[in-house]
Amino acid sequence: MSEQTKHAEHEHHIVGPGVYVAILLALLLGTGLTVWASFLELGPWNPIIALAIATAKATLVVLFFMHVKYSTKLTKLTVVAGIFTFLILVSMTLADYISRAWGSW
Amino acid sequence: MPDNSAIVYDAQESASAANNANGANSAHLEHPSYLRHHFNSAEQQADTSNFAMWLFLLTEVMFFGGLFTAYLIYRNWYYPAFVAGSHQLNVIWGTLNTVVLIASSFTMAMGVWCAETRRRRGLILCLSLTFILGLCFLGIKTIEYHEKWEKHHVPGVHYSLQSFVDPDSDAAARAAGDKPLPLDMARHTEIYFSLYFAMTGMHALHMIIGIGILGFMIYRARAGAYTSGHVTFVENFGLYWHFVDIVWIYLFALLYLISRHQ
Amino acid sequence: MNNNNNTIVDLPDQATARIPQPNFMSKENGLLSWLLTGDHKRIAILYLISITFFFFIGGALAGLIRLELLTPQADLMATDTYNKVFTMHGIIMIFLFLVPSVPATLGNFLIPMMIGAKDLALPKVNLLSWYLYMAGGILALYAMMTGGVDTGWTFTTPLSTHYVNTNVITTGFAIFVAGFSSIFTGLNFIVTIHKMRAPGMTWFRLPLFVWAHYAASILMVLGTPVLAIAIVLVMLERAFGIGVFDPAKGGDPLLFQHLFWFYSHPAVYIMILPGMGVINEVISTFSRKRVFGYTAVAFSSVAIAVFGFFVWAHHMFIMGISNYAVLVFSLLTMLVAVPSAIKIFNWTFTLYKGSITFETPMLYAFGFMGLFTIGGMTGVFLGASGTDIHLTETYFIVAHFHFVMVGGMLMAFLAGIHFWWPKITGRMYPEKISQLAAVVTFIGFNLTFFPQFILGVLGMPRRYASYPPEFQVLNVFSTAGATILGVGYLLPVLYLIWSLKYGAIAGNNPWQATGLEWQTQSPPLTENFAVMPVMDHEAYDYEWLESQKAKEVASAG
Numbered sequence: 001m002s003e004q005t006k007h008a009e010h011e012h013h014i015v016g017p018g019v020y021v022a023i024l025l026a027l028l029l030g031t032g033l034t035v036w037a038s039f040l041e042l043g044p045w046n047p048i049i050a051l052a053i054a055t056a057k058a059t060l061v062v063l064f065f066m067h068v069k070y071s072t073k074l075t076k077l078t079v080v081a082g083i084f085t086f087l088i089l090v091s092m093t094l095a096d097y098i099s100r101a102w103g104s105w
Numbered sequence: 106m107p108d109n110s111a112i113v114y115d116a117q118e119s120a121s122a123a124n125n126a127n128g129a130n131s132a133h134l135e136h137p138s139y140l141r142h143h144f145n146s147a148e149q150q151a152d153t154s155n156f157a158m159w160l161f162l163l164t165e166v167m168f169f170g171g172l173f174t175a176y177l178i179y180r181n182w183y184y185p186a187f188v189a190g191s192h193q194l195n196v197i198w199g200t201l202n203t204v205v206l207i208a209s210s211f212t213m214a215m216g217v218w219c220a221e222t223r224r225r226r227g228l229i230l231c232l233s234l235t236f237i238l239g240l241c242f243l244g245i246k247t248i249e250y251h252e253k254w255e256k257h258h259v260p261g262v263h264y265s266l267q268s269f270v271d272p273d274s275d276a277a278a279r280a281a282g283d284k285p286l287p288l289d290m291a292r293h294t295e296i297y298f299s300l301y302f303a304m305t306g307m308h309a310l311h312m313i314i315g316i317g318i319l320g321f322m323i324y325r326a327r328a329g330a331y332t333s334g335h336v337t338f339v340e341n342f343g344l345y346w347h348f349v350d351i352v353w354i355y356l357f358a359l360l361y362l363i364s365r366h367q
Numbered sequence: 368m369n370n371n372n373n374t375i376v377d378l379p380d381q382a383t384a385r386i387p388q389p390n391f392m393s394k395e396n397g398l399l400s401w402l403l404t405g406d407h408k409r410i411a412i413l414y415l416i417s418i419t420f421f422f423f424i425g426g427a428l429a430g431l432i433r434l435e436l437l438t439p440q441a442d443l444m445a446t447d448t449y450n451k452v453f454t455m456h457g458i459i460m461i462f463l464f465l466v467p468s469v470p471a472t473l474g475n476f477l478i479p480m481m482i483g484a485k486d487l488a489l490p491k492v493n494l495l496s497w498y499l500y501m502a503g504g505i506l507a508l509y510a511m512m513t514g515g516v517d518t519g520w521t522f523t524t525p526l527s528t529h530y531v532n533t534n535v536i537t538t539g540f541a542i543f544v545a546g547f548s549s550i551f552t553g554l555n556f557i558v559t560i561h562k563m564r565a566p567g568m569t570w571f572r573l574p575l576f577v578w579a580h581y582a583a584s585i586l587m588v589l590g591t592p593v594l595a596i597a598i599v600l601v602m603l604e605r606a607f608g609i610g611v612f613d614p615a616k617g618g619d620p621l622l623f624q625h626l627f628w629f630y631s632h633p634a635v636y637i638m639i640l641p642g643m644g645v646i647n648e649v650i651s652t653f654s655r656k657r658v659f660g661y662t663a664v665a666f667s668s669v670a671i672a673v674f675g676f677f678v679w680a681h682h683m684f685i686m687g688i689s690n691y692a693v694l695v696f697s698l699l700t701m702l703v704a705v706p707s708a709i710k711i712f713n714w715t716f717t718l719y720k721g722s723i724t725f726e727t728p729m730l731y732a733f734g735f736m737g738l739f740t741i742g743g744m745t746g747v748f749l750g751a752s753g754t755d756i757h758l759t760e761t762y763f764i765v766a767h768f769h770f771v772m773v774g775g776m777l778m779a780f781l782a783g784i785h786f787w788w789p790k791i792t793g794r795m796y797p798e799k800i801s802q803l804a805a806v807v808t809f810i811g812f813n814l815t816f817f818p819q820f821i822l823g824v825l826g827m828p829r830r831y832a833s834y835p836p837e838f839q840v841l842n843v844f845s846t847a848g849a850t851i852l853g854v855g856y857l858l859p860v861l862y863l864i865w866s867l868k869y870g871a872i873a874g875n876n877p878w879q880a881t882g883l884e885w886q887t888q889s890p891p892l893t894e895n896f897a898v899m900p901v902m903d904h905e906a907y908d909y910e911w912l913e914s915q916k917a918k919e920v921a922s923a924g
Contacts, residue, residue, distance in 0.1 A: 074561065081585075081589075082589070085589045085676060088676055088677065089593065089629055092677065092680075092695075093622075093625045093629075095691070095692060095695065096621075096625070096680065096688045096689055096691075096692035099689035099690075099691035099692060100687075100688065100689035100692070
């Protein structure tokens with residue numbers, strides 16, 4: 001029986017319901033927070049806060065629901081590589097747009 | 106000449122044949138029926154397919170990434186149009202959908218736990234809840250899309266600028282306290298809705314595919330396919346489902362919550 | 368035994384040699400056993416047949432282009448038709464030939480063998496890749512036959528979205544589907560190389576062919592999806608007028624180009640890296656020397672892949688991007704040339720004091736080194752934004768990319784096909800005619816494309832059916848060269864098919880090469896190895912190979 005559970009676990013321990021419930025609550029809290037914050041007048045900080053909360057929620061999903069916290073280095077590297085390439089696409093494209101008649105439309 | 110440390114590929118087959126008399130259990134452990142022949146062990150197979158799913162998710166990140174890039178550029182160029190467009194979306198439906206998806210991620214994660222701990226009925230329950238929540242999401246999306254269609258906010262030949270040049274004629278614009286937009290800025294709202302439909306539409310397509318696979322998994326789970334040690338399919342599908350949830354988390358923040366504070 | 372100093376070829380005694388049975392080709396018979404196979408080697412052959420088919424269609428279109436350009440007037444075909452011809456030539460050659468060429472044929476066949484595995488990690492996904500490729504290819508041909516597309520392979524907006532009434536959506540969708548073929552191939556390779564290596568096969572014992580494919584696969588997986596979304600947006604813009612690329616609605620046509628080139632620049636590295644992988648193996652084998660600076664070559668492959676993502680806007684210098692963006696992308700382009708050049712130096716140092724022989728694969732490899740260097744250097748001229756303003760959209764660009772892609776990549780592909788032909792089929796091709804074909808190809812290539820550099824500097828624009836009469840002489844040279852080049856490409860098809868029945872039996876290792884694939888029978892078993900190999904020596908270890916032969920002789924005696 002122990003051999004079979006070891007097979008099932010691979011290298012990482014099985015994440016239990018307690019963790020999942022905690023993350024669920026955190027995500028719901030974050031959702032409420034971001035909706036509330038969008039009704040406040042915070043100038044340029046509104047989009048920054050919205051993205052920050054979204055990123056925090058996404059991080060929780062990645063680390064705990066998707067088990068990345070308990071995964072191999074390869075998995076973590078893969079996630080980072082994806083995010084990095086996405087950021088290259090966005091930032092270098094935006095660099096062209098920012099330096100080109102920004103806002104004069 | 107032959108290397109002493111060479112391992113014969115067929116060791117597992119011959120071992121299981123030899124052990125058949127002793128105990129099918131140990132043979133099953135060494136060579137489970139789901140082990141594909143080109144893998145050396147079930148662990149290698151599970152590890153490999155997990156990594157493969159992550160790489161597939163990377164392609165999805167880049168695929169949606171193009172849409173997010175377009176969104177970021179146009180939102181900064183045409184901010185007033187994007188604000189007006191965003192006010193046409195119902196923040197209650199959007200928040201509800203976000204809650205629905207987060208809950209479905211929870212039920213999916215619980216489903217993986219059930220598979221890992223061999224709780225067949227728990228797994229079926231969790232998958233079914235995820236399925237239902239997914240359908241709820243699509244249902245709400247249908248209501249929203251229908252409303253957009255009715256108000257002529259779907260890009261194309263029937264697109265109407267009415268709500269933006271004359272906000273008093275539109276309930277949602279009135280509620281948000283929108284001022285009338287100059288004509289050229291009003292035209293740019295069509296880009297907002299193009300991106301809205303492209304991004305949420307692409308997301309919904311991924312949801313539909315996911316729900317289809319969930320249906321298949323529920324059917325297989327009832328036969329005990331995922332609760333006898335072979336959890337890879339459920340695990341990897343879970344990764345896909347969580348990814349689709351993450352996309353929505355960003356879509357919600359970016360599309361629904363632009364400046365609700367007028 | 369081989370006593371001839373001019374060649375390293377070592378064939379078994381032809382009187383007694385037989386094609387070993389069973390092998391992966393004879394194991395199962397019938398069409399379905401091929402169409403439903405999971406065997407990476409069979410899938411590789413399916414790809415080989417299909418890409419050859421598409422290559423000759425693309426080649427015929429090239430022939431039409433060169434025929435038209437014999438005279439300064441647009442007299443062979445209407446200008447609209449000419450636009451369709453060069454568009455389809457580009458689309459077929461890039462997406463249906465160059466991108467899958469080495470990875471889908473040689474990569475599929477060899478990577479599992481080179482790492483000591485029984486198959487790729489995901490055999491069914493591999494088969495799916497081929498079906499997606501065929502679906503995309505057939506759809507592209509259908510689009511071509513029912514009206515074609517005339518936007519250029521680059522689909523530049525707003526021409527493609529608002530001003531042409533040709534089959535843009537159909538062709539776009541065809542490329543979308545074929546793109547997923549590429550994505551799944553790359554995904555399969557990355558997973559396989561990480562997870563399926565034999566015991567003892569560490570990363571730095573891998574053949575550099577594998578490193579090259581690993582780097583190309585990263586580009587396939589991360590870059591192609593952006594092309595996919597760019598195509599989707601073009602299709603939506605055309606079908607529904609969503610406005611995302613339409614200036615009248617506030618859209619920016621340049622956004623399409625950013626998304627398109629974000630893939631299409633890495634695409635050129637997707638195309639060339641596997642070719643460089645082949646060259647590593649060929650140069651090492653035919654100099655009897657390990658590749659100089661293994662680590663540098665391995666890391667420079669990955670560096671090309673990473674840096675390749677940072678330079679895409681050098682295709683857009685004159686399109687309206689900001690001067691700041693021009694500066695940054697030009698600078699980064701200079702950087703990306705460095706890892707490519709490093710490889711040329713490494714190969715040169717591999718040749719130095721090596722024991723060089725001139726079998727056909729090596730002839731193609733030499734051709735590659737010279738022509739790719741020229742092509743690469745002209746890329747640097749284009750990366751400098753000042754010169755690019757004059758040279759872009761002229762025949763200089765056409766010459767540049769044909770030098771790297773045809774003089775480079777296609778030569779590498781042919782080198783690889785010849786090098787591994789004995790392993791795949793168990794037969795040798797006839798040496799003299801193949802060497803002749805290589806030389807003919809080299810001569811034909813230079814005559815075709817070198818004049819185009821001059822034409823470009825003189826100012827002849829690309830994608831035009833007519834040109835000022837003073838350019839005619841050079842164009843005539845170019846067309847003459849193209850005819851010779853066509854012969855050079857036709858010959859291999861003929862003698863390779865001939866060799867299937869009449870070629871000499873090759874044996875396990877006719878080139879006396881290192882590498883796990885050469886230590887087993889030709890053609891290989893379906894499961895590649897009867898006994899799982901354990902890697903206990905470094906890559907390109909010719910001393911190990913000598914000691915293996917010594918053991919064989921000792922045990923036979």
